[in-house]
Amino acid sequence: MSILCQRCQESKATVHITDTVPEKRERHLCEDCAAKEGVIVKQKYHTTNEILQQFIKHKAEASGSDDLACPQCGLTFREFQLHGQLGCPHDYVAFAKQLSPLIERAHEGATHHVGKVPATADVTVRRQTGLLRLRKELQEAVESEDYEVAAKVRDEIQNLESK
Amino acid sequence: MILDDLRKTTGEWLRGDGPMSDVVVSSRIRLARNLAEHPFLTTASESERTEIYRRLAAEATSTPTGADALLVDLDEIDSVDRAMLVERHLISRQHAAGEGSRGVTVSPDETQALMINEEDHLRIQALRSGMQLEALWTDVSAVDDALAKNLAFAFDRQLGYLTACPTNVGTGIRVSVMLHLPALRLTKDIERVARAARDMRLAVRGLHGEGTEAIGDLYQVSNQTTLGKTEEAIIKTFSDSIIPKIVEYERTARESLAKKDAARLDDKIWRAYGLLRHARKISSSETQALLSPIRLGIHMQRFDKFDLSLLNELFLNTQPAHLQKFSGKQLDEKERRIVRADYIRNKLA
Numbered sequence: 001m002s003i004l005c006q007r008c009q010e011s012k013a014t015v016h017i018t019d020t021v022p023e024k025r026e027r028h029l030c031e032d033c034a035a036k037e038g039v040i041v042k043q044k045y046h047t048t049n050e051i052l053q054q055f056i057k058h059k060a061e062a063s064g065s066d067d068l069a070c071p072q073c074g075l076t077f078r079e080f081q082l083h084g085q086l087g088c089p090h091d092y093v094a095f096a097k098q099l100s101p102l103i104e105r106a107h108e109g110a111t112h113h114v115g116k117v118p119a120t121a122d123v124t125v126r127r128q129t130g131l132l133r134l135r136k137e138l139q140e141a142v143e144s145e146d147y148e149v150a151a152k153v154r155d156e157i158q159n160l161e162s163k
Numbered sequence: 164m165i166l167d168d169l170r171k172t173t174g175e176w177l178r179g180d181g182p183m184s185d186v187v188v189s190s191r192i193r194l195a196r197n198l199a200e201h202p203f204l205t206t207a208s209e210s211e212r213t214e215i216y217r218r219l220a221a222e223a224t225s226t227p228t229g230a231d232a233l234l235v236d237l238d239e240i241d242s243v244d245r246a247m248l249v250e251r252h253l254i255s256r257q258h259a260a261g262e263g264s265r266g267v268t269v270s271p272d273e274t275q276a277l278m279i280n281e282e283d284h285l286r287i288q289a290l291r292s293g294m295q296l297e298a299l300w301t302d303v304s305a306v307d308d309a310l311a312k313n314l315a316f317a318f319d320r321q322l323g324y325l326t327a328c329p330t331n332v333g334t335g336i337r338v339s340v341m342l343h344l345p346a347l348r349l350t351k352d353i354e355r356v357a358r359a360a361r362d363m364r365l366a367v368r369g370l371h372g373e374g375t376e377a378i379g380d381l382y383q384v385s386n387q388t389t390l391g392k393t394e395e396a397i398i399k400t401f402s403d404s405i406i407p408k409i410v411e412y413e414r415t416a417r418e419s420l421a422k423k424d425a426a427r428l429d430d431k432i433w434r435a436y437g438l439l440r441h442a443r444k445i446s447s448s449e450t451q452a453l454l455s456p457i458r459l460g461i462h463m464q465r466f467d468k469f470d471l472s473l474l475n476e477l478f479l480n481t482q483p484a485h486l487q488k489f490s491g492k493q494l495d496e497k498e499r500r501i502v503r504a505d506y507i508r509n510k511l512a
Contacts, residue, residue, distance in 0.1 A: 073206040085282070087206035089199060089317040089325040092332075099329055103322070103390065106330045108364060110391020113323025115334040116304070118311045131200035161200070 005030035007037070070094040072136055130160055164233045164271055166244060170488055173479050174251055174273035179471040181293015185462040186410045188341045188381065191252070191290040192299040192398075194307055195283040195326045195335035199315040203327040204280060209263060212280060216264035218314075219279045223268045226309035228275060228302075232268040237261070243493065246484035252290060254278055275302060283327050283335075285310075294406060296338060296398045304394070323390065333390030338401055341370065342409060345380040345459045346416035353382075356409055363405060364388050379451035379478075384409070417463060432460035436468060439477075440511050444500040450481045450507070469511065477510060 003013040011030035018026050029037065068077040075087030077095055086092070092099060104111055134157045141150035176189035197203060201215050220236075223229050237245055237258065245259040253276040254267050265280035278286040287310075289302040310316075317325040323333040331337070347353045357367040366385050369377025384405065386397050420428050435453040439445075458474055460466025479485055481503050487494050490502050 073202045075206055083205065085205045085327045086203055086329065088202035089197065089319070092319060092322055092325055092329075103329050103332060107333065107388045107390035110333070110388070112321055113319075113333045113390060115323060115336075115393045116307075117323075118316055118318055119308075120311065120315060135200070 003028045005033050007033035068095065068098070072133060131157060134160065164231070166233065166235060166240065167488075168233075169247070169251065169269070169273065170485065172273075173472075173475050176252060176273070176290045176292050177475040177479055178292040179475055181291060181295050183406070183410050184293040186342055186344070186413045187294040187406065188343050189252075189290055189292055190294055190296050190299060190340045191288060191338070192296065192303050193286050193288040193337045193339075194303050195324065195331045195337075196285040196287065196307065196310075197283050197317040197325060197327070198285075199317040201284065204282070204284065205327060213264040215284050216266060216280050219277075219285055220266060220268070222310055222313055223277045223279065223285075226306060228270060228306060228309070229268060229277070232270050232275070232277075234266060234268050236264075236266045238264060238266075243484050243487050247488055250479065250482040250484050253288075255281060257281060275306065277306070283331070294340065294402065296340075296402050300394060300398055330387070331389050334392070334394050334397065336389055336394050336397055337385055338398055339383050339385035340401060340406055342382045342384065342406075342413070343380055343455070343458060344382055344409070344413050345455050346420050347413050348377075348380045349420060350416045352412065352416060356412060357382075360384055360405060360409075363400070365400075365405060378448050380455045381451075417459070421463065421465075428463075429460075429465055432456045432466050436466070439507050442504045442507070445504045445507070446496075446500055447482055447503070450503060451478070454478055473510065477507060481507060 005011050005013045006028050008030060011032065013028035014031055015029045015034040016026070017029070017034075069075065070087055070091045071094065072090040073088035075091060077098055080086055080091070080095065086095075100111070134153055138150055138153040138157065141147070141153055176191075181187070181190075198215060198218070201207060201211060204212060204215075207215065220234055224232055224234055235244075235248070237248075237254070242259075245254070248254045248267065248269075249256055249259050251273065253269055253273065255278070258265065258267070258278050258281040261281065263280070265278075267279065268275075268277045270276070274289055274291055276288045276290070278288065287303050287306050289299045289306075291299060319325055324335040326332050326335055344353060344356070347356055360367045364387050366383075366387050368383045368385075370379065370381035370383055384401075386400070388397075435456045439450070439453050439457075454474060454477060457466055458471070461471050461474060480489060483496075483499060486499055486503055486506065489506065494502055
């Protein structure tokens with residue numbers, strides 16, 4: 001059951017307030033009236049994230065990449081559109097085509113990092129993809145109770161981690 | 164060091180000194196980093212999240228600057244303590260409200276705080292009083308280097324440091340400067356300044372919330388672009404152009420207020436003092452709003468009843484969590500108003 005706004009008596013009341021001062025009373029208002037009464041502040045500025053999310057959504061719909069998923073973490077592009085957060089470093093590769101216009105737009109057209117590079121960059125890049133892949137393999141092996149494979153993968157992970 | 168020790172001081176960023184401290188309250192730099200061999204937190208399992216936390220907590224407390232740091236497991240402290248860390252600008256609201264294994268390491272002087280498992284695995288932050296971006300960059304970069312000796316951060320040759328949100332990719336740097344702009348607010352030039360900053364792709368926010376309606380006339384200016392420029396170039400935009408310009412505008416506006424209508428300015432300052440001195444019930448936002456003209460008065464040498472260090476003490480300790488820690492018990496909003504007014508009156512007596 002929906003309640004009508006007490007102020008305009010037209011729209012559906014979506015803001016419910018209990019005043020305690022000067023006396024206890026309940027009020028039910030629609031969003032517009034609540035904003036007029038100064039109870040809520042209607043957001044004037046969209047955050048960068050909101051704008052970007054709309055942009056990503058638009059792009060994705062155009063390219064039909066809704067069911068695209070990252071082979072390493074399993075996150076789908078659709079899930080990224082909903083939350084604006086990626087699932088693993090490999091998503092930048094898996095969704096490269098979809099992400100690049102978004103990244104360019106968010107960073108004033110920039111496409112390449114020119115700042116600080118970790119001293120161990122080369123090793124890092126190799127380890128990164130290697131370990132992510134191995135961890136997933138390990139998980140799958142454990143889930144399918146293939147302990148021989150799991151032990152082998154575990155050794156590979158340890159070997160790579162100690163490098 | 165334990166968590167309660169933090170309350171004994173106001174922390175470095177509220178010392179009230181440093182370059183341009185008449186307008187720049189504090190400056191902050193944050194670097195976002197993720198461990199290469201783990202997924203981001205959105206897809207990490209609970210056990211993986213805990214593993215990331217343990218790993219980073221151990222590493223963060225074993226760097227040269229981290230050895231004396233206090234490690235706070237946010238999952239183990241109550242919401243008042245978490246809110247206290249937010250009020251001290253050591254963690255974000257999002258981090259306080261989060262769930263699961265997460266924490267922060269805080270250096271004894273509170274100039275460094277490393278958030279673990281916030282949006283990214285690691286957020287290295289440094290903050291100081293006044294305009295000190297170059298020193299902050301030296302701080303965070305040194306911590307980053309020290310950690311990178313034992314940790315492999317997610318990094319791509321083309322895109323740089325990889326972050327959970329593509330808006331932080333590249334350098335992962337967020338530079339932000341907190342400005343006190345009461346005169347520009349009074350002359351209503353604040354909107355123009357905000358627009359100019361936005362044209363330079365900088366975000367301008369009130370300290371408490373979005374938009375330009377800032378409580379206490381405190382504004383935060385920060386960069387939005389993190390890719391395609393070096394960290395030094397991003398910092399330079401702040402130190403060489405945007406911040407000195409805003410500071411100059413604010414100083415000019417202050418001078419013109421004093422010249423045009425000194426009585427109005429003084430009335431605003433001293434009226435605020437009168438209210439704080441005698442109020443019996445006061446909210447946090449009213450307190451912040453009243454402390455603003457007094458802060459202005461101190462910097463313009465038009466107010467001499469107390470100094471900046473007491474002002475900053477009031478600024479910090481009248482916020483909800485600090486107030487509750489001081490009185491040693493949980494208080495609802497109604498009770499807090501009374502306790503807050505008592506606290507201020509005592510301090511000003």
